[in-house]
Amino acid sequence: MFDPMPNVTNREEKDPASNFKNTEFAVRAYRDIAGFDASVYFYRGFYRKPYMIPDDLNNTTKITFHYPKLSVYGASLQGRALDGVLSFEAGYYDSRQDRKGIDYTVPNSQTKFLVGYQRQLWEDFTVGLQYFTEYMHDYAEYKKAQPGGLPKDRRTGQIATVRLTQLLMHQTMKLSLFSFYSTSEGDYLINPEIKYNFSDNIWAAIGANIFGGGERWSQFGQLDKNDNVYLQLRYEF
Template sequence: MNTQLTSLLLSLAVGVTSPSVMAQQDTASTVNSQQDSTEQEWGDDNWGDDSWDDSGSDDNATVWHGFIEGGLGNRVGSDPVLNERFSPMDDATLADLRVRLETSGFVGNDRYALKADVYADGVEEGFRTDLREASYTMSPGEHTDLKLGQQVLTWGTGDLLFLNDMFPKDWQSFFSGRDTEYLKAPVVAAKASYYGDSASIDLVWMPNYTSDRYINGNRFSWFSPQVGQNVAAPEGRIDAEEPANSFANGEFATRISGSIDSTEWALYGYRGFQKQPNGLDSRGNAIFSRLNVLGASIRGNVGSGLANAEVAWHMAEDSDGNDPYLPNSQFRFLLGYERELLPKLTLGLQYYLEQTLDYHALEAASTSAYNPEEYRYLYTTRLNYRMWQDNLVWSLFAFYSPSDEDHYLRPSVSYRYNDNVSVVVGANIFEGAKPNTFFGQFEDGSNVYGRIRYAF
């Protein structure tokens, strides 16, 4: 497999990879988001998919609520690869009519939660369901919780950058203009948590492997190193077979965390598979190769702001780095800082480095013209300005990679008219000097979008 794809994929979100086999360089790190620093669109305040109004609820009562949302998005130009297809919606990136229903309550001291979406998708033409949560949480001991079922999981310190968060992401939703909460895809898991005096431990078992909802050629075209240009469905569709369900193929993740004074620290571990099919087997079929991850993070107050640092060692199946059809191991590093510049105006900055290990072995084994850079680095900037009692929010998130000479801009404006009605308009703008870099390959996918939501 072309390692350009592997690196592009593994670099957009340190835990994220990109759309397809040999289609992008590993951008898996470009997009993480912690619960307290997600994009400030209404409903994007955390990854828990909570709707706005839980007021008046009783801890012992079942609560029903939800929303109805319509969303439209369209390319700012056109994609010549997609225009060769048959659908009149090829220039659309978003055409959703969505209904969310959710409920939660208690059975004794145990809590249950259910969140489900039903929506009509005008881009891929069909009615779909998305079970966001169907979980049951109990407390076997005084300091222990056990959460079972479908749930959204996240950890790490990055803002839209994932180093140690190996839980599934939905890149099709993220790039097309859906609410940022949909970047985090749900997964069936058992999560056990122990809360100690000096440290806490989280253990997660995902019995069935769950990949990212990666770019597969349906909604966006992607760069294929094999043909040297962008491709799309049906010929360029990626539909890799996931690892068979078995205990040996289950995913395991762990976090040990604590704090010293006001500084938070954490250690992470993961055993499973790459989240996107960025490898090839002997027959040339796309595969999810095995992956182990070890990492650590720290976060605390520095001056008048909040600083964070995180590292991760991604140990790929090709431990020697000399198999051009499998991704290389990587070292990843993140440094971030956030502070309020003026009242209601906040600034967040991040520096991310991704080093492809055993790079000389890769160069010697590969005949591809699209190998990744040995060192890929990326800067991000987030600006948020709140007005009118926080009902109007202006936001800009920018990714810029000097090593790849490409960038990705996410401007948005959200307005909360009242407790029930909100409106969001925004854009996803990609540009790059070369068509094979992660952001550069999506230039023709640049789009503007709008959404209106009625919560009940």
């Protein structure tokens, strides 16, 4: 994983205090609207990814990782359309600790969108497509606050996803190809896999994760040297 300060080894992680004010809370409401499953949801808590606070930007000797406060307001819609299944999702990520975007140790608020489509083209062959985009608010303030020498995120980011699935041998074998491609960063992940069900309880799979493109700090580009092949064997009861 990309580390902007690899020489600083004195590090600590600061979890949110365990008190009533920091209690995580989530709620979801849903109903059917004209054959579509519609939902609205709300979350109040913290970012799951820790963000770093250097003790001194000019001569950093210690880094503290913290979890900034976060609220999420979202909505989704899914139903049959265009001979397949169409889905939409949108969410506003409210960065409660820094709504003006002037603190480089706290992420800016963002708006995120996702549109997806899945369809069976022929017997036992399914195509799934998704397009995700995120927009950073207060981007001018973000650029001013970001210290020199650290990589800057883009105002907008986009990721396209493709999933191809073919079932064979009376649906006991599954061939799949799952791929991410960032149209904004140019990096990618390709995941081919073959899975075989020996019985209702035993299955095995072999696949690979192939990373590349982008920059050494981008989501998949930072894993460019971490290509791998895996083998799974599972017994379920």
